[in-house]
Amino acid sequence: LIREYEDEERQSLPAFGIPDDQFLSVKKTMTREEVRVVTLAKLRLRHDMCLWDIGAGSGSISIEADYLLPQGRVFAIERNDESLGFLRENLRRFNARNVTLVTGSAPDCLDALPDPDRVFIGGSGGHLWEILEQVDQRLAIGGLIVLNAVTLDTLTATNDYFDNAGYQVEVVALNIARTRPDTNYKMFEAYNPVYIITGMKQ
Amino acid sequence: LIREYEDEERQSLPAFGIPDDQFLSVKKTMTREEVRVVTLAKLRLRHDMCLWDIGAGSGSISIEADYLLPQGRVFAIERNDESLGFLRENLRRFNARNVTLVTGSAPDCLDALPDPDRVFIGGSGGHLWEILEQVDQRLAIGGLIVLNAVTLDTLTATNDYFDNAGYQVEVVALNIARTRPDTNYKMFEAYNPVYIITGMKQ
Amino acid sequence: LIREYEDEERQSLPAFGIPDDQFLSVKKTMTREEVRVVTLAKLRLRHDMCLWDIGAGSGSISIEADYLLPQGRVFAIERNDESLGFLRENLRRFNARNVTLVTGSAPDCLDALPDPDRVFIGGSGGHLWEILEQVDQRLAIGGLIVLNAVTLDTLTATNDYFDNAGYQVEVVALNIARTRPDTNYKMFEAYNPVYIITGMKQ
Amino acid sequence: LIREYEDEERQSLPAFGIPDDQFLSVKKTMTREEVRVVTLAKLRLRHDMCLWDIGAGSGSISIEADYLLPQGRVFAIERNDESLGFLRENLRRFNARNVTLVTGSAPDCLDALPDPDRVFIGGSGGHLWEILEQVDQRLAIGGLIVLNAVTLDTLTATNDYFDNAGYQVEVVALNIARTRPDTNYKMFEAYNPVYIITGMKQ
Numbered sequence: 001l002i003r004e005y006e007d008e009e010r011q012s013l014p015a016f017g018i019p020d021d022q023f024l025s026v027k028k029t030m031t032r033e034e035v036r037v038v039t040l041a042k043l044r045l046r047h048d049m050c051l052w053d054i055g056a057g058s059g060s061i062s063i064e065a066d067y068l069l070p071q072g073r074v075f076a077i078e079r080n081d082e083s084l085g086f087l088r089e090n091l092r093r094f095n096a097r098n099v100t101l102v103t104g105s106a107p108d109c110l111d112a113l114p115d116p117d118r119v120f121i122g123g124s125g126g127h128l129w130e131i132l133e134q135v136d137q138r139l140a141i142g143g144l145i146v147l148n149a150v151t152l153d154t155l156t157a158t159n160d161y162f163d164n165a166g167y168q169v170e171v172v173a174l175n176i177a178r179t180r181p182d183t184n185y186k187m188f189e190a191y192n193p194v195y196i197i198t199g200m201k202q
Numbered sequence: 203l204i205r206e207y208e209d210e211e212r213q214s215l216p217a218f219g220i221p222d223d224q225f226l227s228v229k230k231t232m233t234r235e236e237v238r239v240v241t242l243a244k245l246r247l248r249h250d251m252c253l254w255d256i257g258a259g260s261g262s263i264s265i266e267a268d269y270l271l272p273q274g275r276v277f278a279i280e281r282n283d284e285s286l287g288f289l290r291e292n293l294r295r296f297n298a299r300n301v302t303l304v305t306g307s308a309p310d311c312l313d314a315l316p317d318p319d320r321v322f323i324g325g326s327g328g329h330l331w332e333i334l335e336q337v338d339q340r341l342a343i344g345g346l347i348v349l350n351a352v353t354l355d356t357l358t359a360t361n362d363y364f365d366n367a368g369y370q371v372e373v374v375a376l377n378i379a380r381t382r383p384d385t386n387y388k389m390f391e392a393y394n395p396v397y398i399i400t401g402m403k404q
Numbered sequence: 405l406i407r408e409y410e411d412e413e414r415q416s417l418p419a420f421g422i423p424d425d426q427f428l429s430v431k432k433t434m435t436r437e438e439v440r441v442v443t444l445a446k447l448r449l450r451h452d453m454c455l456w457d458i459g460a461g462s463g464s465i466s467i468e469a470d471y472l473l474p475q476g477r478v479f480a481i482e483r484n485d486e487s488l489g490f491l492r493e494n495l496r497r498f499n500a501r502n503v504t505l506v507t508g509s510a511p512d513c514l515d516a517l518p519d520p521d522r523v524f525i526g527g528s529g530g531h532l533w534e535i536l537e538q539v540d541q542r543l544a545i546g547g548l549i550v551l552n553a554v555t556l557d558t559l560t561a562t563n564d565y566f567d568n569a570g571y572q573v574e575v576v577a578l579n580i581a582r583t584r585p586d587t588n589y590k591m592f593e594a595y596n597p598v599y600i601i602t603g604m605k606q
Numbered sequence: 607l608i609r610e611y612e613d614e615e616r617q618s619l620p621a622f623g624i625p626d627d628q629f630l631s632v633k634k635t636m637t638r639e640e641v642r643v644v645t646l647a648k649l650r651l652r653h654d655m656c657l658w659d660i661g662a663g664s665g666s667i668s669i670e671a672d673y674l675l676p677q678g679r680v681f682a683i684e685r686n687d688e689s690l691g692f693l694r695e696n697l698r699r700f701n702a703r704n705v706t707l708v709t710g711s712a713p714d715c716l717d718a719l720p721d722p723d724r725v726f727i728g729g730s731g732g733h734l735w736e737i738l739e740q741v742d743q744r745l746a747i748g749g750l751i752v753l754n755a756v757t758l759d760t761l762t763a764t765n766d767y768f769d770n771a772g773y774q775v776e777v778v779a780l781n782i783a784r785t786r787p788d789t790n791y792k793m794f795e796a797y798n799p800v801y802i803i804t805g806m807k808q
Contacts, residue, residue: 015270016218017243034374037243038236041219068217152575152785152792156560159388168383171556172236173390173597175377175579175781177799179758181370181402186361186758188375190796193577193783200383354583354590354777358762373758375799377579377781379597381556388556392594395581395779419674420622421647438778441647442640445623472621563792572787576640577794579781585774585806590765592779604787 013094015067018060024086024093025058031122031148034176035194036060040068042146042172042198043118048072052116054106054131055123059087059099065120066096074099075113077106079125107134115140121147128154132161139201149195158197167199215296217269220262226288226295227260233324233350236378237396238262242270244348244374244400245320250274254318256308256333257325261289261301267322268298277315279304281327309336317342323349330356334363341403351397360399369401417498419471422464428490428497429462435526435552438580439598444468446550446576446602447522451475456520458510458535459527463491463503469524470500478503479517481510483529511538519544525551532558536565543605553599562601571603619700621673624666630692630699631664637728637754640782641800646670648752648778648804649724654678658722660712660737661729665693665705671726672702680705681719683712685731713740721746727753734760738767745807755801764803773805 013022020033031039039061045051048071053062056076066074076091076099078084084103091099102109107130115138124131135145145167149155155171162169174194179186215224222235233241241263247253250273255264258278267276278293278301280286286305293301304311309332317340326333337347347369351357357373364371376396381388417426424437435443443465449455452475457466460480470478480495480503482488488507495503506513511534519542528535539549549571553559559575566573578598583590619628626639637645645667651657654677659668662682672680682697682705684690690709697705708715713736721744730737741751751773755761761777768775780800785792 013248014243014246015249017246019246033243034240034376037239041216041235041239044216044219044221046215047217150793152559152563152794155556156563159556159560169388170381170383171388171390172378172380173577173579174236175379175577175783175796176374177377177781177796178374179372181372186371186373187756188373188758188799190781190783190798192796193794352591354592354761354765357758358765361758361762375779375781377581377594377779379579379594389554390556390597392579392581392596394594395592417652418647418650419653421650423650437647438644438780441643445620445639445643448620448623448625450619451621573792574785574787575792575794576782576784578640579783580778581781582778583776585776590775590777592777 016064018064018094023058023060023090026082026086030058031060032176032191035148035174035191035196036064038172038174039120039146039148039196040064042144042196043120044144045069045072045118049117050114051075052110052113052119052135053077054119054121055125056087057083057122059090059096061120061122062099063090063094063096066099069098072098073114075102076100077102077104077109079103079105107131110134110138117143119143119145121145128157129161132158132165136165136201141201143201145199145201147197149197150192155195155197158199162197162199166202168202170198172196172198218266220266220296225260225262225292228284228288232260233262234378234393237350237376237393237398238266240374240376241322241348241350241398242266244346244398245322246346247271247274247320251319252316253277254312254315254321254337255279256321256323257327258289259285259324261292261298263322263324264301265292265296265298268301271300274300275316276301277304278302279306279308279311281305281307309333312336312340319345321345321347323347330359331363334360334367338367338403343403345403347401347403349399351399352394357397357399360401364399364401368404370404372400374398374400420468422468422498427462427464427494430486430490434462435464436580436595439552439578439595439600440464440468442576442578443524443550443552443600444472446548446600447524448548449473449476449522453521454518455479456514456517456523456539457481458523458525459529460491461487461526463494463500465524465526466503467494467498467500470503473502476502477518479506480504481506481508481513483507483509511535514538514542521547523547523549525549532561533565536562536569540569540605545605547605549603549605551601553601554596559599559601562603566601566603570606572606574602576600576602622670624670624700629664629666629696632688632692636664637666638782638797641754641780641797641802642666642670644778644780645726645752645754645802646674648750648802649726650750651675651678651724655723656720657681658716658719658725658741659683660725660727661731662693663689663728665696665702667726667728668705669696669700669702672705675704678704679720681708682706683708683710683715685709685711713737716740716744723749725749725751727751734763735767738764738771742771742807747807749807751805751807753803755803756798761801761803764805768803768805772808774808776804778802778804
């Protein structure tokens with residue numbers, strides 16, 4: 001079990017809690033740093049687990065998870081071409097060695113992957129229910145699915161799925177505001193609320 | 203740079219985002235899991251840094267930081283006898299090998315410690331200003347102080363100190379609510395808001 | 405159109421925004437003052453309207469609405485005996501002259517009432533869907549139903565009903581914390597979040 | 607004590623809780639409807655009181671207060687020319703008959719006004735401390751000052767003033783998000799947090 005830090009660029013960055021502006025991303029679509037780390041905590045990652053990151057976007061979840069999974073595997077699944085460009089560059093830049101990029105749409109592309117211990121759903125491209133059904137077939141009892149919802153529709157649909165499928169569910173509502181470090185006055189600016197839904201298969 | 207997982211008890215726990223109920227603590231005084239991980243992110247820990255955890259309480263920040271600092275050092279400073287009992291047991295239980303327990307009151311006990319790269323202030327025992335002054339003398343430029351405030355008084359005093367001392371300041375307000383996994387209905391229960399203040403020495 | 409203030413007790417109280425501690429109530433079940441006034445605003449009351457207050461509890465919504473409806477009518481519907489005792493006393497104390505107390509369970513007791521312009525649902529006793537269906541049959545186009553949800557279940561069910569029935573829906577999430585005026589330090593204490601759902605019949 | 611509704615335009619509007627889009631205003635600077643009504647509640651207005659509305663902006667607080675003060679007086683104080691244009695038009699449109707427009711800067715223009723029972727400070731033009739000192743000299747014991755802060759600086763300064771002057775202080779933090787009624791999905795959009803500070807002169 002060895003973790004090397006041969007990449008100097010990576011060394012100058014925090015081991016955890018990478019600032020948002022260090023990721024290349026489609027403007028304004030990235031999960032905020034504070035939301036990202038609470039999401040990672042809810043995934044309860046253990047060192048040798050397999051994580052599916054569905055709708056990986058800029059890859060910030062995959063990249064931070066990679067650091068927490070020195071003996072694990074991460075599959076970053078993304079279908080959007082613009083996102084894929086940023087995702088590839090971020091994986092290279094952060095030297096995310098255990099992350100495998102999967103180009104394509106969930107749930108179709110999930111068949112080829114090894115069974116997950118943990119699944120994060122950051123985007124579903126309108127196929128949320130099918131993705132949840134497919135994930136459920138592959139997830140062992142005790143496995144976790146974590147999803148970030150910014151709409152009432154996604155929150156409701158996910159909760160309905162988990163209830164029907166007999167999952168144990170926790171919903172965490174995050175209302176976060178922050179002041180900017182670079183202004184003369186400290187005005188609180190709000191992020192839009194995010195609901196982090198965690199379902200544990202029973 | 204080697205990280206071993208010989209402790210089986212530790213292996214069954216997440217690498218990051220340890221559930222609150224895994225820590226022994228004085229009832230209801232512990233930093234909540236969601237607040238803890240955002241705090242850790244704000245500390246921008248790098249693998250070989252030195253962290254002072256002032257008012258360590260149950261040690262949850264020290265223990266999670268230890269995992270993120272495989273080559274670093276953590277000093278957990280606590281003066282309360284009841285907390286010290288839980289802290290000692292938690293450090294043992296989580297096999298936090300790079301954490302040194304410092305029994306005593308800040309700022310007095312800080313003299314004997316090596317200079318910090320990062321400082322977390324979880325409690326100040328009424329000596330906030332003196333602690334900040336003492337920390338400032340030991341912190342290098344670019345170093346970070348992170349503090350969790352639950353009162354307007356602490357928020358104001360910390361902000362005043364940082365402004366006077368020329369620090370760059372960010373305040374993150376966390377308003378978090380969650381449903382409990384073990385009930386038939388999902389009622390949102392709020393945590394009290396926490397203000398995470400980060401000061402960077404200029 | 406005349407509004408008299410012959411009641412001295414009432415005169416010493418605010419015209420609007422009555423402090424929580426002025427109402428007798430079953431402990432801790434009352435809508436908080438800040439939530440109450442946002443709820444009243446969402447009801448868009450006009451001076452001669454008819455309001456149904458279903459699950460009136462302590463009567464705080466009915467009593468404040470009464471002041472805003474000098475030519476209107478308010479029906480305060482409550483079935484719980486303990487609540488009814490407090491409700492009666494509060495109506496008397498605040499001299500709420502246009503409020504009619506309706507003892508019984510919704511939706512059954514709604515038949516006898518005149519059609520509403522506005523309906524507030526503060527409690528449904530497990531009959532939410534039936535109440536919404538019954539209210540819908542009596543409400544004119546443009547009429548409003550406002551509901552306060554503290555559980556994800558109620559939020560979801562109400563939203564589902566409104567979507568199915570073709571209502572225009574707004575959800576306002578209130579996350580409120582406050583310091584107590586009577587302490588030496590100002591600690592922020594959170595209320596549990598409340599979702600104020602407003603449905604307009606199309 | 608008579609309140610007439612001869613103005614038809616006014617009649618079609620709610621007695622309380624006027625929607626934001628009914629006020630003409632400088633873009634995006636208006637107090638949001640939910641914040642406005644909690645502010646009005648905190649002012650504890652009684653029917654014959656005198657209210658100073660310092661930095662009246664679009665006049666939304668003055669206009670809603672006018673309805674709650676049928677025998678009272680409201681002084682809407684504003685110095686910004688663009689705001690004054692909207693303010694005048696809003697007062698006319700809502701038939702706010704007991705509102706007197708005061709053109710000028712606080713604290714200078716306050717000398718000419720009758721003593722207030724209640725003071726709302728919506729803007730201070732950089733003269734917050736002087737305004738608070740001047741208001742304090744005119745306010746009777748038991749009188750209330752309410753202020754909406756969106757920056758940590760204003761929150762801190764106001765709290766410091768009230769503490770020094772021996773006022774009893776309550777701070778309410780409002781974190782509000784809402785879905786828009788006119789979209790196919792219901793995405794929660796956050797307002798920036800507002801701190802409503804109420805000081806009671808002892």
